Amino acid sequence: MGRGGSIDMRYLPLTDTDRQQMLSVIGAASIDDLFVDVPAEARLSAKIAGLPDHASELAVERHMGKLARQNLSAGEAPFFLGAGAYRHHVPASVDHLIQRGEFLTAYTPYQPEIAQGTLQVLFEFQTQVARLLGCDVANASMYDGSTACWEAIGMARRITKRSKAILSSGLHPHYVSVANTMAKFTGDQLLHDAPTLSAATDIEALIAGIDKDTSCVVVQYPDILGRIADLTPLAEAAHAAGALLVAVVTEPVALGALVPPGEMGADIVVGEGQSIGVGLQFGGPYLGLFACKQKYVRQMPGRLCGETVDAAGKRGFVLTLSTREQHIRREKATSNICTNSGLCALAFSIHMTLLGEKGLRELAALNHGLAVQAADRLAQVPGVTLLNDSFFNEFTLVLTKDAREVVRSLADKGVLAGVSLGRLFPQHMSVGNGLVVAVTETVIAEDIETLAKALEEELA
C-alpha cells in the first residue's frame, strides 16, 4: 500500500489482502500508481495535518451529543417562534417510514422499473400539494419556500415576457432578500417596501402599483405579520393588466382552514412545506412547494412525475417533461435545479396521508383556537397591543419597546417568545417594536400564561 498498512474503519469493507489482489488484477504496484495523473506538486504524500484521525461511533455520538445539549430546543421551553418555520407534532410513523432504507438510500428515480415506490409517492405528493394549494398541478418539490418563490418570479417573467415584479410588504423578508440577490444578476426589477404596523394588508397599494410592465405580484398568505386578506381583487387586477399573481404560503397548515390562493385566482402558488412532516431542523432541509395552473406547466421549474404504462400495459410512473430540465436543455433549461427535496416530500406526503382532510381540518382548528386564546390573553398584558384583525396561528404584538431586547431577555429566562421584527427587518426601525408570535398545537395553556407573565415583567 501507499502507506504502511491500512486503518481499521467500520465503513470501509476492503481488507489489505483484497487491496493487494485487486492491484495485481489492475497491474499496478501500489495505490500511488493509480494517482499518477495528479501532478507531483499537488500530490499529498500523507494525510492532511492538523485534523484528528478516525473516531469510534461512540466517540462521535458523544461529541455530537455534547453540542446538541448546548442548545435550548423548542421542546424544552415555552415556544412561540414562527415567521416561516413552524413547530408541529410529527407522528412517530412518519419518521419511521422515511428511514426505511428503500426510501432513504435510493437515488432520483432515473430507472423507473425499480423506483416505482419513490415515483408513486411523488405522484401522490403532487396531487396532495395541488389540492392543498387549490391549483391544477404541482411539481415534485423545490429546495425551500424562498427558492421556490424566486423560481416563481422567474417563471412569471418567462410567461409574460416582462421583468418587473411587485413584492408585497407582507412577504417574508428573507424571501425578498433571496429574490433581490438573484434579480441583481438576472436583471429583474423588483419593487418592495417594508411593512407598516397596521391591521390592514397592502393589497390596495399592490393593486395601484400594477401596470403594463408588471410580470407578477407576489403576495404572502397569511403574511409575515400573520394578516389574512382576500386575494381575489388582486388576482383580477393582475390579470386585467396581463400580469400573474404569485401567492406564497409559509404555513400550509393554514390551508386546512383558509380558502387556498389557487381558488382566489393565483396563477402560481409556492410555499414552504416544512410544517407538515419535516420539522424545524434549524432551518433545513425544508421543502419548497410549487404549484400552478395547467396552462403554465411547461414553464414550471423542477422535476415532475407523470403516469404512464409499462410494456405489459400496467400503470406505472416516470419522471416526465424533462425537456424543461438542465440535464437535457443545458443552458436553455427553465432552472438549474437538479436535486430537489425528495425525502422531505415523502415526509410531507406521509404526514398528509395520516391527517387526511379530516385530520388537517382538526389540526387547523386547534391551531387557530389556541392562537385566538393566546392573542386575547397576551393583549391583556400592559404594554402589549394586538395588531391583527385577522390571523390563523400567528399574529403580531406591538410592544412598548424594541422587541429584539425583549426576545433576548426572555430567552435568558428560558422563554422562546417569538420572532422580533427588528431581526427580520433590521433596516426598518419603525417596526422594531413588533413581535411575531406563533401558536401551534404544541403550545399548552400553561405556556401561554408563562409568556404573558414574562412579558408583563419585561414591559413593566
Added chain:
Amino acid sequence: MTMLKEGRPTAPVPVKDAHMAPATVTGNRALMLEEALIFEIGSTDTTGVDFAPAPKVASRLGGLERRAIGLPGLSEQETVRHYTRLSRQNYAIDLGLFPLGSCTMKHNPRLNEKVARMPGFADLHPLSPQSTVQGALAVIHELAEWLVTLTGMHSVAMSPKAGAHGELCGLLAIRAALEARGDARSVVLVPESAHGTNPATAAFCGYKVEDIPATPEGRVDLAALTARLGPDVAAVMITNPNTCGLFERDLKTISDAVHAAGAFVYCDGANFNAIVGRVRPGDLGVDAMHINLHKTFSTPHGGGGPGSGPVVLSEALAPYAPLPFVEKQGDTFVLIEEESAQDHHAGTFGRMVAFHGQMGMFTRALAYIMSHGADGLRQVAEDAVLNANYILRSLDDVLDAPFGGSGPCMHEALFSDKGLAEGFTTLDIAKGLIDEGFHPMTMYFPLVVHGAMLVEPTETESKAALDQFIMALRSLAQRAKAGDEALKGAPYHAPRRRLDETLAARKPVLTWEAPALAQAAE
C-alpha cells in the same frame, strides 16, 4: 373420534416448469404486493391522527373559511402498510451496489441519522436567539473548518441547498468580484463533458455559455481553452476529476492561464470523493468549488434530495460570500446576518436561502467526517479509486473503454456501446442489470462518449460485491455482443417492465383525478 395421522405434506411436489407461474387474482406475487394510490384507497373522513378538541372561539379568519379540500386520509396501520409496500418497489444502496457514475451512491451510516435527530439539533428553530443555539452554530463552524482544511481553500459558504445551488453561489461570487472591480464580462467556458447543471447555472447568472472541446484522451483541450481566454471571459467551469473519470492533469496550468486573463476557475466538486485527502483543490488554483455533502460525505440521497452544497472559496472570492454565515468571536459563535453584515462583510452578494442551509445534512456530514478522520478520508479516496480501476480492468476485454488507454481512471470507470451487436444499446445492458439485482450505471452521460456507461462503485463496496457485479456485467456484455434478443425485453423481474416515457410526455397526467372526472376531461 379418530385422530388423523397424515398431517400436512412436508416435501414439495417436484416442479416441472418453474417459469409458468399462474396469474394471481390480486395481481400480487407473494412478497411483491401491488399498491393502489391513496386517492383510491383513502377517504376524506378517515384519519390516522387524533387531537385534543379545538377551543371554541369565534373565528378570526377574515371570512375566508375553506370548503372541500379533497385530501384522502388513511388510518395509521393503513398508512404504514401503504408506504412499506411502496418502499419495496424501490432499489436502494441498502439493497445492493448502486454504481451510478457521478452520483457517489455510498453507504449511508445510520449514526448520521441518529445524531441528526438529537432534539438539540432537530427541534431547533432557525430564528431562535443566538444565545440558545451555540451548539448548532458550533456544528456549522466545525464542519466549515473541516471543509476548508480538506480542500486547502480560504473559506466556505455553507448555505447552498444542493450542488447546482452551490454552482450558483460560486458563479454569483465570481460575478460580484468582477463587478466590484468594474469589469463586466459576458462569457463562461464549460467543457463538453460537463454536468448539465453547469451550463444551466451559467446561463441563469446571465452569462453566455461556450463549449470547450475535449482531447481524444478525454481531458479538457488546454490549447483550445487558453486560445479562447480573453477580456470577455468571466470564468471557466471545470469538473475535476472529470465526468470521463479522469484527473485533469493540466488544471494548475489552466488556473494560472485563467487568472492571468483576469478570470476565475470554478470547479464542479461532484467528484471530490476520488481525491479527498490526497489532493487539495486549493493547490490547483481553484477559486470556488461546491461539495455535495450527499455524495462525498454520505448524507442520504432520499430518492432525490435533499442535498447540500457548501462552496469553498479562494481568498479573492471570500469577501463576496453569501449571508448568513457563522463566525467565531472569542468563545462565542455569531451568526452574521443582514443586521451585522454591514460592518465587516459589506461585499456580500446577498442571501441565497431563507435560513442557514441544510443543518440536518451538516450534522450527518460532520458525524461521517469525524468517523473517518484525516486518515480514513484519505483511505476513502484510495479505495474508491481502487474499486473503479478494478472494475475497469476486469471488464475492458468485453466492453469498450474509450479512455482505458489513457492510464488509470479515478473513482469511476467509463465504457461505451462500441462492439455491441447491431440494434443493441446501452439501455439494454442497463435494464439487464436490473434483472441481475443491480441498479444500472449512469447511461448516456457524459455526452462526449457514444452510449456511455459510467460506473462508480464507491469505496463502501466489498470485493465480493464488486466480483458479483463484474460477473453480471460481463455476462450482459457478452449477451449484447452475441445479439441475444431476450435482452431487449429486460427487465423481466422488476415491479414494472420498461415504461412508456413518450406517452407520459405527450399526454402528461401529473395529478390523480377520479375516473369519471378524468373521462369527462378527455
